[in-house]
Structure formats: C-alpha cells, structure tokens
Amino acid sequence: MMYRWVVQTMKISTLGYTIKQGIKNIWTNKMFSIASIATMAACIFMFGMFYSIVVNFQHVVKDVESSVAITVFFDEGTTQDQIDEIGQKIAMRPEVSSFNYVSADEAWEEYKLEYFDGDEAAAASFGSDNPLSDKANYEIYMEDISQQSSLVSYLEGQDHVSKVRQSEMVANTLTDFNRLVSIVSAVIIVILICVAVFLISNTVRTGIAVRKEEIGIMKMIGATDFFVRAPFIVEGILIGAIGAIIPLCILYGMYGKIISYVANRFGFLNNLLTFLPAQSVFQILVPVGLVLGIGIGYIGSRATVHKHINV
Amino acid sequence: MITLKDVNKSYVEGVPALADVNIQIDEGEFVFVVGDSGSGKSTLIKLLLKELEPTSGTIVINDKVLSQIPHRQVPKFRRNIGCVFQDFRLLKDRNVYENVAFAQRVISAPNRSIKEKVPKMLSLVGLAAKYKSKPNQLSGGEQQRVAIARALINEPKILLADEPTGNLDANNAWEIMKLLDEINQRGTTVLVVSHNMEIVEAMKKRVITLQQGHVVSDVQMGGADDEN
Secondary structure (H helix, E strand, O other): HHHHHHHHHHOOOHHHHHHHHHHHHHOOOOOHHHHHHHHHHHHHHHHHHHHHHHHHHHHHHHHHHHHOEEEEEOOOOOHHHHHHHHHHHHHOOEEEEEEEEHHHHEEOOOOOOOOOOOOHHHOOOOOOEEEEEEEOOEEEEEEEEEHHHHHHHHOOOOOOOEEEEEHHHHHHHHHHHHHHHHEEEEHHHHHHHHHHHHHHEEEEHHHHOOHHHHHHHHHHHHOHHHHHHHHHHHHHEEEEEHHHHHHHHHHHHHHHHHHHHHHOOOHHHHHOOOOHHHHHHHHHHHHHHHHHHHHHHHHHHHHHHHHHHOO | EEEEEEEEEEEEEEEEEEEEEEEEEEEOOOOEEEEOOOOOHHEEEHHHHOOOOOEEEEEEOEEEEEOOHHHHHHHHHOOOEEEEEEOOOOOOOOHHHHHHHHHHEEEEEEHHHHHHHHHHHHHHHHHHOOOOOOOOOOOOHHHHHHHHHHHHOOOOOOOEEEOOOOOOOHHHHHHHHHHHHHHHOOOOEEEEOOOEEEEEEEOEEEEEEEEEOOEEEEOOOOOOOOOO
8 A cells, every 4th residue: 555655656756866865864864873773673683583482482392292192091991982982082172183092002012112121021021911901092192282281171071081191291381481482572572662663763853853954945845745754754664674684684694503503512402402494484584574674664754754744 | 816815914812913914916027025024024925835824814826715725735836936035045965956956856857857947947047057066155146046046947937035135245136136037027926025125126116015014005116106
C-alpha cells in the first residue's frame, strides 16, 4: 500500500531528490545519526542473538522431546486385544508424535542387552523365565513436551493401565526454561525498540531544526506535505536499514564461529546439542531483522515529522 | 485577480492588525502597499499566502475563495504566487542555479524542464554568468535577483514582494525595482510592500497606504486619483 502511495505521489526526479536529501540529512547530523544507527544496531544485534539462542534452544528441546518417552504399563492379565484398544486411543491423541509397542519378551531382551551385556552367564541363569512378563508397554513420544502431564492424566484414567512412567522433571524444566528465555528476550527487545524509536525521533527532530529555514522556503514555494516530509522519513528508513544490516553481518560471521567453538570446546555435549545451520537461522533472521530495522526507522521518523512539520 | 472584502485580522482580541480592509487588484496591475511598522503590511502578505486566516471577511485570489481551499490544496494554490522577501531567504549551502532549480524541484518538475528553464530565468535577472556562485559570494542586489528568479521560475500569475529593497543600497534598490517593473510588463501582477517612499513615488504606480490596520488611501501616482 505504501509502495503504491509513493509511486502515485512521486515522479522519478522527485524520488531521486528525496533520497539524496535523506542521505544529506544523515550526513549533516553525523553525530545524531551515528548514535541512532548504533542504538538500532544494538537493538537488532540483541534481537538476532536472542533469536538464534531461542531457535537453537527450541531445536534442542525438539530433539529431547523426541527422545523422552512416556511408558505405559498394563494390569496383570490384560489381553492383547485390550492392549491394542489402548493403542488405538493413544494413536488418536494429537499431542502424540509416535508410539510403539514393546512386548514382555522385547522388554526382557532390551533389559538383558542393557544390564547383562558381557555377562551371558548371569542372564542365562534365568533360563526361559521372563522376569518382566508383566512389563509389556507402550513407549509414547510427544509432539510437544509441555502437554505431557495432560496426556499422563488421560492415560492413567484408562482401564487396564497399571502405571504410567514419565520424566516430569525434564518436561517441566525444558518448558519453563524455554518460556523464560522467550520472555526475557521479548522484554529486552521491546525496551531496545523503544530506545531506538526515541533516538531516531530525536535525530529527525534535530534535522528538522537544522533545516527549518529550508522547510519554510519549501512551504512558501508550494511544496506538498509529502515533498517536505519525505526526506526525513527516508533518513529514518536509511538509519533503520543501516542499523539492521551491520549487526546482521556481524551475527552471520559470529554464528559459524560460535557453533564451531562450542562444538570443539564441549565435544562431550555433541550428542545432546545439535545446532541449526546458519542458513536455516538467517533465512528468517535477515528478512525479519531488516523489516524490524526499517519499520522502527519509518515509525520513529514518521511520527516525529507529522508532529513537527505542519505545512 | 486579488479581492479583499471586509477583511479583519486580530492576533489579540480587540487589537486589530487589519480592520475592514477592502482592496481590489486587477490582473496585470503593479501595486505598492506602504505604511509604518505595525500598520498591517506583513499581515496582509501572510493572509494572501494563506499562512494566516482572517478573523472575518473574504479573500479571493485567482477566482478562489481562500477560506474554501482545503489544507491539502494550499501548496497548489501557493504555486500561483511568487514571493520575494527583504532577507532574500536563499539556501546558503546551494549555488545560484540550485536555488532557482529548487522551486522547480519542489513542484516535481522534470529534470528536462529544470535544465531548460533555469538558465533562461537567470538570463532574465542578469545572473547567467554567476550560476555557480553561492549566495555569500553575491551582493545584496544579486541575491535579491536570485530570489526573484526563484519566485518566477514556476510562472506564477502574482508576485508578492515584502520589502524587496529593504536590505539594499539605493543603486541596487533601483535595479530591483526596474526588474520588478519589467516582470510586470510581461503580464505578472506585482504587489510590493515597501516603506521606501522615494522609490514608491518615483515609480508612479498605484499606492495603497495602511495605517494601524486600516486602508487610509488608495491612489494612482502620476495619474488620476482613486482614493478610498
């Protein structure tokens, strides 16, 4: 909509003039412009940093979610048909990502493999008896780990279910930590956005004061509101764009280095921590960061110009 | 062309800057408005530019009632009026060419038109050779010529000049007056606010005298009197 408005309102020569004046404004108020660009850069840098942390954290949580299972055991004497019926009910739950049935024999085989590995004699002492004959179970993997407790309550209410085992602490910790990181990020970003809007507004206001005489001449000659205001809005947009491009480039350079540093330094965590590749983070971060920077610049300058330039 | 009917303007209630002003200026006229400081001359210019609204009364310019022009249309209205001021109001960081071209850029004129018109206008005011000079490299008279060129580049029907010779020596003042007369001869309606009575009398034009906001005389100098 804004594009159409600009095209309708502006001729190419005027567009060139407006952009030139916008750049000139930045140059004329160098110190204010640098302060605004620096604040904007800090804002977008923090945004980018928190975004990278949050998406990577969510990625790790997703990994953990897919590896933390709820185990459902059945009452003694439950028939295979009854177990299958419970399986059908589990399959219908939207929060379930996948589940699989582990028979008593499979459970015993797994147990032997895990605890008697290398001690065949001890395992053989059980002969053909299966000490886990009542341990047939379903292993359920969650789509979203925060839904775990509601699923557990549901399962516990089912007939023939003797016990539901869950790792509540892992689920709660991950959910709470994820929420905390998101809230802290949001608060810091909102504060920085407010500071950036204020500083851009201040820079534009100074520019208006410096060019007061020129604005007066423009009005006298018959310049439209748009013609008088547009260079200041271009100034705000340019400050926003420059303030976004610089930190995005720095973050891009840093991201790869930090990933390889963490991977080398904390090699033992490699199985637990898998980072997202730079491309998948920045294909969202770059457009969002640019839109944020340009948007803040536009809003800050437009509000100031409308308040201080009355043609 | 310009009609003021029962126009009153007060900045403070009960203290009129202009009171019951009735003026009719026809197309192609050259009119002086004279009066002491505080007589209402500048208020009159501001009303004609729609920088101020009258407290009461009607102003019509180019068949348009000023009070009926919506805010958005004010810039378009002002493009039909050229303005020249005592302090020249030039952009100090731009050269002569850019100062004149500025008025064209403001109305979004194409670059082709700017390149064609600006040199012609600078020739008209006798500054073609100084197009690269900055305002501080010019004399007062030359700066006022640049201001006149800027006021005329958009081909307005009316030229308002508020004390155009106020900052100039006698020779330059005369040069500027001759230039304004020449512009009037080409068909532009010219209204000059001045307190330089020597020039006003010598020019033998219509002279409107304001005193404490009232029109106290409206005469054609050097011809038949037409007193209000």
